[in-house]
Amino acid sequence: xxxxxxxxxxxxxxxxxxxxxxxxxxxxxxxxxxxxxxxxxxxxxxxxxxxxxxxxxxxxxxxxxxxxxxxxxxxxxxxxxxxxxxxxxxxxxxxxxxxxxxxxxxxxxxxxxxxxxxxxxxxxxxxxxxxxxxxxxxxxxxxxxxxxxxxxxxxxxxxxxxxxxxxxxxxxxxxxxxxxxxxxxxxxxxxxxxxxxxxxxxxxxxxxxxxxxxxxxxxxxxxxxxxxxxxxxxxxxxxxxxxxxxxxxxxxxxxxxxxxxxxxxxxxxxxxxxxxxxxxxxxxxxxxxxxxxxxxxxxxxxxxxxxxxxxxxxxxxxxxxxxxxxxxxxxxxxxxxxxxxxxxxxxxxxxxxxxxxxxxxxxxxxxxxxxxxxxxxxxxxxxxxxxxxxxxxxxxxxxxxxxxxxxxxxxxxxxxxxxxxxxxxxxxxxxxxxxxxxxxxxxxxxxxxxxxxxxxxxxxxxxx
Amino acid sequence: xxxxxxxxxxxxxxxxxxxxxxxxxxxxxxxxxxxxxxxxxxxxxxxxxxxxxxxxxxxxxxxxxxxxxxxxxxxxxxxxxxxxxxxxxxxxxxxxxxxxxxxxxxxxxxxxxxxxxxxxxxxxxxxxxxxxxxxxxxxxxxxxxxxxxxxxxxxxxxxxxxxxxxxxxxxxxxxxxxxxxxxxxxxxxxxxxxxxxxxxxxxxxxxxxxxxxxxxxxxxxxxxxxxxxxxxxxxxxxxxxxxxxxxxxxxxxxxxxx
Numbered sequence: 001x002x003x004x005x006x007x008x009x010x011x012x013x014x015x016x017x018x019x020x021x022x023x024x025x026x027x028x029x030x031x032x033x034x035x036x037x038x039x040x041x042x043x044x045x046x047x048x049x050x051x052x053x054x055x056x057x058x059x060x061x062x063x064x065x066x067x068x069x070x071x072x073x074x075x076x077x078x079x080x081x082x083x084x085x086x087x088x089x090x091x092x093x094x095x096x097x098x099x100x101x102x103x104x105x106x107x108x109x110x111x112x113x114x115x116x117x118x119x120x121x122x123x124x125x126x127x128x129x130x131x132x133x134x135x136x137x138x139x140x141x142x143x144x145x146x147x148x149x150x151x152x153x154x155x156x157x158x159x160x161x162x163x164x165x166x167x168x169x170x171x172x173x174x175x176x177x178x179x180x181x182x183x184x185x186x187x188x189x190x191x192x193x194x195x196x197x198x199x200x201x202x203x204x205x206x207x208x209x210x211x212x213x214x215x216x217x218x219x220x221x222x223x224x225x226x227x228x229x230x231x232x233x234x235x236x237x238x239x240x241x242x243x244x245x246x247x248x249x250x251x252x253x254x255x256x257x258x259x260x261x262x263x264x265x266x267x268x269x270x271x272x273x274x275x276x277x278x279x280x281x282x283x284x285x286x287x288x289x290x291x292x293x294x295x296x297x298x299x300x301x302x303x304x305x306x307x308x309x310x311x312x313x314x315x316x317x318x319x320x321x322x323x324x325x326x327x328x329x330x331x332x333x334x335x336x337x338x339x340x341x342x343x344x345x346x347x348x349x350x351x352x353x354x355x356x357x358x359x360x361x362x363x364x365x366x367x368x369x370x371x372x373x374x375x376x377x378x379x380x381x382x383x384x385x386x387x388x389x390x391x392x393x394x395x396x397x398x399x400x401x402x403x404x405x406x407x408x409x410x411x412x413x414x415x416x417x418x419x420x421x422x423x424x425x426x427x428x429x430x431x432x433x434x435x436x437x438x439x440x441x442x443x444x445x446x447x448x449x450x451x452x453x454x455x456x457x458x459x460x461x462x463x464x
Numbered sequence: 465x466x467x468x469x470x471x472x473x474x475x476x477x478x479x480x481x482x483x484x485x486x487x488x489x490x491x492x493x494x495x496x497x498x499x500x501x502x503x504x505x506x507x508x509x510x511x512x513x514x515x516x517x518x519x520x521x522x523x524x525x526x527x528x529x530x531x532x533x534x535x536x537x538x539x540x541x542x543x544x545x546x547x548x549x550x551x552x553x554x555x556x557x558x559x560x561x562x563x564x565x566x567x568x569x570x571x572x573x574x575x576x577x578x579x580x581x582x583x584x585x586x587x588x589x590x591x592x593x594x595x596x597x598x599x600x601x602x603x604x605x606x607x608x609x610x611x612x613x614x615x616x617x618x619x620x621x622x623x624x625x626x627x628x629x630x631x632x633x634x635x636x637x638x639x640x641x642x643x644x645x646x647x648x649x650x651x652x653x654x655x656x657x658x659x660x661x662x663x664x665x666x667x668x669x670x671x672x673x674x675x676x677x678x679x680x681x682x683x684x685x686x687x688x689x690x691x692x693x694x695x696x697x698x699x700x701x702x703x704x705x706x707x708x709x710x711x712x713x714x715x716x717x718x719x720x721x722x
Binding site: 279280281282285286289290292293372373375376377378379380381382383384386 | 535537562565566567568569570572574576580581582583584585589593594596597601602641
């Protein structure tokens with residue numbers, strides 16, 4: 001059927017064409033306008049983040065409420081719970097950041113196009129921040145439900161000789177509100193920062209021209225920081241004050257974590273350059289180039305494991321120290337030692353859970369981000385096994401590098417605290433090996449779990 | 465597999481022997497529907513070695529579906545696609561996903577509107593990739609890729625990433641990638657759609673020269689009359705069917721047949 005156009009459509013008036021940001025955002029965010037997966041994935045990640053934050057906070061608050069009347073070792077429990085919170089902070093921030101980036105990155109291309117069509121930088125930023133924040137709020141509300149469901153199960157864990165009970169983990173409405181606001185703020189800030197690239201250079205995002213550069217000065221700063229942290233932790237034996245001990249320990253571990261994140265991407269870039277030179281197969285070539293494209297992004301995918309490796313060394317030596325103390329102690333002390341073991345295991349397991357979620361989210365985001373590439377490779381006849389192989393190599397090669405590197409940094413920092421005998425004690429080595437194998441297996445599992453996303457992208461590329 | 469070498473006539477014209485050559489690729493009674501819309505409504509088509517066939521039609525007329533079906537990317541609901549490989553005739557529609565993937569990798573070449581090259585690889589790595597997938601050592605694959613890039617006027621740009629190339633240069637990299645394995649049929653989907661007219665002319669010359677100029681077949685989906693006019697045959701589609709020549713006369717002035 002053909003139609004003859006006899007009149008030209010009237011021009012939209014300036015006032016009518018200026019659609020409110022909220023309306024435009026809703027229009028572009030509707031499930032009919034894009035795949036539901038793009039909204040559900042970050043929402044789910046925010047939900048898991050919120051639930052884990054609330055459980056961890058609930059545990060921490062429970063110990064903080066203990067008084068010396070409740071338990072003679074209340075101060076020790078509080079010290080150790082603060083230490084566990086510090087250790088869990090980075091994997092938690094990493095998971096939250098992954099969720100926020102996923103939420104924001106999904107919109108990069110579309111918003112770059114809007115920008116090219118003439119939308120102002122302000123409109124583009126407001127739209128993304130609004131959408132990411134809305135997803136984060138919805139996700140964190142689901143997270144609260146998950147937290148409430150998990151409470152009775154987590155409450156079964158025994159501390160001080162009895163199950164802590166679901167009620168002990170309740171954080172109260174005030175904290176619930178603060179967590180929702182904090183998760184929303186994290187999403188909003190991540191979206192705004194991520195969008196700076198789009199608003200400054202929309203063409204750069206459309207054509208993916210920019211390849212971030214890393215600088216060697218990172219390693220100099222990192223090595224100096226490690227030496228400083230080593231000296232700091234070495235001086236701990238002379239400190240008698242408990243609060244100061246916690247502060248020094250926290251600072252030392254904090255420096256270790258910061259150095260890992262500072263040097264990690266740079267070192268990963270160097271390793272990828274070497275792999276590129278040696279690459280023989282298509283999968284090796286693409287994986288090495290993929291890491292080199294953004295060592296920071298490659299690092300981020302596995303940085304959670306860097307933390308678990310680090311934690312594994314701290315936890316392993318901690319268990320070894322505790323195991324060495326099983327002499328003729330009073331019942332209370334034996335209970336405390338058993339609880340320390342339980343705490344260490346909870347910390348490690350929680351960090352693993354966060355890493356698994358983080359890797360899953362990052363991998364799903366990666367597939368959706370690069371769907372054009374995967375579809376074109378499939379059309380050119382690249383076997384699915386080769387696609388899976390380079391996808392796997394892009395994650396597992398940095399992972400190998402990261403686990404060994406971070407375990408070494410952990411060992412260096414723990415050495416002045418406990419000495420070499422506890423680091424290489426059988427109990428310590430078993431925990432460290434178990435953690436590393438478990439961490440690598442979890443990442444591999446998370447990677448495999450995203451396979452169906454790739455299958456769907458290849459089957460129906462036009463729908464995603 | 466017999467991989468081709470790059471030298472080809474700079475300004476190749478459609479192969480004159482194409483009309484007498486046997487069909488290298490043919491589709492018969494092809495039907496493909498997406499929900500309630502029919503993309504291919506019982507279409508018959510044959511492509512001969514050494515000819516260039518332009519497929520034209522409005523959006524939604526079935527052009528890209530036809531291209532994807534002939535190339536084994538999409539399976540038709542009914543009908544069959546036959547390809548004359550050096551080892552004999554193969555029914556593409558009867559192949560499983562793995563074999564079709566292998567066929568695309570080894571016997572066909574592809575050039576898309578956006579090039580769809582791997583952005584983090586360099587030009588030479590992109591071109592060498594199909595050879596590496598076929599088991600060639602990297603050094604040899606890159607050596608052949610370098611010859612193809614040079615033949616297409618991209619000498620000295622081997623180490624550039626795709627984002628550092630212009631649209632026309634990126635398309636020539638895609639052409640080199642499509643032909644480096646010596647593909648006997650090259651499928652191009654709006655290869656000049658995102659280019660200005662002068663660059664479009666250059667890219668088309670390179671595409672025709674490296675395919676038809678070597679005796680290979682080129683199937684090209686296009687909206688551009690100027691592109692179609694350079695092809696040896698033009699097929700117009702509407703609602704999943706090939707339009708009779710009377711309804712398309714005057715559009716390009718080229719031969720119209722399925």
